[in-house]
Amino acid sequence: MTTEAKIKPKVAFFDFTSCEGCQLNKLNLENDLLDILEHIDIVEFREAMDDKAEEYDIAFIEGSISTPSCVERIHDIRRRSKMLIALGACATQGGINAMKNLHPIEEVRETVYGDDKYLFPTLPAMPISAIVKVDYKIDGCPMSMPEFLKVLKSLLAGQEPIKPDSAVCVECKLKENECVFDKGMVCLGPITRGGCDAICPSFGQFCTGCRGLISNPNKNAMLEILTEHGISLDEAKKRILLFNSYDHSQSLPK
Amino acid sequence: MKKYQLNNKQLPSFIDHLKKQGTVFAPHKKGDTSYSFEKVENPNSVVLDYNRTLNSVKKYFLPPREHLLSFSKTDNSFRKGSFKNEKKIFLGVHSYDMKAVLKLDYNFSQGNPEENYLQRRKDSSFIGVSFIPDEFHFSQSVGIPLHDTEGFDIYLEQNSDGYTVKIITEKGEKLIDGFDRVSKAKDISSNHVQFQNKLKYNYNRLPEVFEQSWNAAVWEEVSKKCVGCGTCNLVCPTCYCFDVEDNLDLSLQTGTRDRSWDGCMLNGFAAVAGGENFRETLAERQRHRVHRKFKYISDITGEPWCVGCGRCTAYCTAGISIVEIVNQLCDEYEQNYLNRPAVVGLNAERL
Numbered sequence: 001m002t003t004e005a006k007i008k009p010k011v012a013f014f015d016f017t018s019c020e021g022c023q024l025n026k027l028n029l030e031n032d033l034l035d036i037l038e039h040i041d042i043v044e045f046r047e048a049m050d051d052k053a054e055e056y057d058i059a060f061i062e063g064s065i066s067t068p069s070c071v072e073r074i075h076d077i078r079r080r081s082k083m084l085i086a087l088g089a090c091a092t093q094g095g096i097n098a099m100k101n102l103h104p105i106e107e108v109r110e111t112v113y114g115d116d117k118y119l120f121p122t123l124p125a126m127p128i129s130a131i132v133k134v135d136y137k138i139d140g141c142p143m144s145m146p147e148f149l150k151v152l153k154s155l156l157a158g159q160e161p162i163k164p165d166s167a168v169c170v171e172c173k174l175k176e177n178e179c180v181f182d183k184g185m186v187c188l189g190p191i192t193r194g195g196c197d198a199i200c201p202s203f204g205q206f207c208t209g210c211r212g213l214i215s216n217p218n219k220n221a222m223l224e225i226l227t228e229h230g231i232s233l234d235e236a237k238k239r240i241l242l243f244n245s246y247d248h249s250q251s252l253p254k
Numbered sequence: 255m256k257k258y259q260l261n262n263k264q265l266p267s268f269i270d271h272l273k274k275q276g277t278v279f280a281p282h283k284k285g286d287t288s289y290s291f292e293k294v295e296n297p298n299s300v301v302l303d304y305n306r307t308l309n310s311v312k313k314y315f316l317p318p319r320e321h322l323l324s325f326s327k328t329d330n331s332f333r334k335g336s337f338k339n340e341k342k343i344f345l346g347v348h349s350y351d352m353k354a355v356l357k358l359d360y361n362f363s364q365g366n367p368e369e370n371y372l373q374r375r376k377d378s379s380f381i382g383v384s385f386i387p388d389e390f391h392f393s394q395s396v397g398i399p400l401h402d403t404e405g406f407d408i409y410l411e412q413n414s415d416g417y418t419v420k421i422i423t424e425k426g427e428k429l430i431d432g433f434d435r436v437s438k439a440k441d442i443s444s445n446h447v448q449f450q451n452k453l454k455y456n457y458n459r460l461p462e463v464f465e466q467s468w469n470a471a472v473w474e475e476v477s478k479k480c481v482g483c484g485t486c487n488l489v490c491p492t493c494y495c496f497d498v499e500d501n502l503d504l505s506l507q508t509g510t511r512d513r514s515w516d517g518c519m520l521n522g523f524a525a526v527a528g529g530e531n532f533r534e535t536l537a538e539r540q541r542h543r544v545h546r547k548f549k550y551i552s553d554i555t556g557e558p559w560c561v562g563c564g565r566c567t568a569y570c571t572a573g574i575s576i577v578e579i580v581n582q583l584c585d586e587y588e589q590n591y592l593n594r595p596a597v598v599g600l601n602a603e604r605l
């Protein structure tokens with residue numbers, strides 16, 4: 001490594017509509033965190049510190065867009081950031097938040113805010129990419145730590161991060177997991193984007209599709225697999241929509 | 255051929271005898287209903303009466319994930335890993351999986367020999383075991399008789415009290431040498447086992463079918479049910495495709511070059527720089543997969559490259575069956591090419 005002092009990229013983290021689980025997850029990096037701080041300066045991180053800075057080399061965004069003020073804020077952040085990366089299902093694909101889009105917005109407001117519904121302007125829940133350009137996405141609920149590190153390392157080394165585009169099943173096979181279908185469960189792994197090392201099936205749980213779907217999901221075939229394994233079409237659609245309402249609610253068969 | 259009788263209760267001591275000679279790998283229970291090859295720690299956990307293992311023994315010669323080399327950008331150097339020289343004994347291999355190893359040997363020694371595979375493959379002995387074909391096995395249809403012993407050093411054929419031990423090679427003779435608890439082989443009337451699952455044509459008729467298979471309707475039909483998960487590739491004992499990726503560690507100066515199994519049903523497989531994908535649709539990919547098993551390599555070697563293990567079908571969540579695909583190809587072939595009169599007439603007119 002060179003001895004000259006390098007200029008470290010300025011990195012900031014912001015959160016929008018979410019549980020903030022992804023940012024907390026990142027603080028769990030523990031051992032790796034010090035090594036990471038060798039390479040970057042964290043200038044804004046609501047969960048961890050108060051510093052403010054004007055411009056960022058990389059802005060990591062957690063959470064989805066769901067109010068008019070989110071729209072303004074994300075425009076502002078994008079304007080000040082060279083690169084913008086969405087972290088976690090809410091930011092990359094709308095996530096669970098986007099289930100609200102399946103109901104009339106007026107109804108949703110009334111349920112949540114009751115009589116105060118007009119005090120809180122709301123929008124359908126959207127991924128960050130619905131409003132501004134997103135350079136990379138790190139999927140998962142919470143976001144996948146190995147993927148976060150991989151993307152960060154690639155960017156710091158000046159390489160283009162590779163987005164996984166094969167199903168979670170692939171990782172099950174590499175680990176020689178017994179398929180949870182053979183344990184009597186149903187699983188969304190066959191059309192869900194891998195990259196989490198099939199963590200749920202590896203612990204005997206079915207995949208709920210938190211990393212979003214692969215780029216060419218055969219949804220009809222997936223619905224057929226689910227119904228063949230004994231769940232109703234309605235329930236099968238709900239399973240797919242849990243994390244994927246924003247991108248896929250329109251394209252499921254009625 | 256020398257034969258002995260090995261009773262069930264002698265099996266653990268036989269395995270102990272093998273363990274003295276090398277590392278023994280054998281099928282174990284895995285999960286609720288599955289089996290996998292594992293290194294034998296306790297001879298009592300070995301299960302020789304099993305239908306199929308999730309992965310074949312291929313995983314020991316071509317691991318699902320491996321470091322090919324480690325590199326350093328600081329001094330532009332790289333270092334390959336080394337291989338343990340250990341004697342490996344694979345116990346309880348089915349005849350189709352043995353055939354698959356022989357096929358991989360061919361694939362990896364042709365052209366540019368694949369060093370890592372060939373290194374790992376050294377010093378391996380194989381002890382086969384008979385099996386009862388279930389609804390997915392069809393190895394007989396692809397030319398592998400149930401008790402095919404090619405590749406084995408010893409073959410265990412199940413009988414009412416245990417196993418008839420057949421010594422196939424000199425290596426096998428040495429493996430059993432000194433194990434004094436075997437007795438004279440019992441006379442077994444090898445009962446005739448039937449395969450429930452069959453290809454419509456014998457494998458030696460498949461080349462004519464695969465001459466006409468490119469535009470078959472089956473590819474499109476099957477692709478409606480297929481989700482492109484790649485399971486059928488990854489569990490196949492004769493699939494050997496892989497992907498290679500460089501991974502930096504956090505110093506950003508050193509890292510590893512890693513490879514992992516890949517498969518032609520997957521999105522990245524036929525994608526090239528610039529975003530082009532040579533096989534965009536699942537129908538094209540399914541056609542490619544099946545042609546890899548029954549045509550491309552077979553045209554060169556004269557053998558099907560599918561060993562009829564049934565894994566791709568048993569583990570496909572969409573229930574897509576390779577036997578049904580090939581049988582439909584046979585049907586389409588019969589309808590379109592064997593019922594000749596109309597076609598012949600047409601051709602004759604043109605002439």
Ligand code: SF4
Nearest residue numbers: 169172179180187189
């Ligand atoms: S458990 Fe799920 S992800 Fe794993 S192989 Fe089965 S269907 Fe695929």
Ligand code: SF4
Nearest residue numbers: 196200207208210211
């Ligand atoms: S297995 Fe499925 S639900 Fe679990 S982390 Fe991976 S993508 Fe998410």
Ligand code: SF4
Nearest residue numbers: 480481483484486570
């Ligand atoms: S395992 Fe089945 S669903 Fe998955 S890619 Fe193969 S044929 Fe398609």
Ligand code: SF4
Nearest residue numbers: 490560561563564566
């Ligand atoms: S194609 Fe299917 S049946 Fe044939 S060897 Fe491969 S996994 Fe087994």
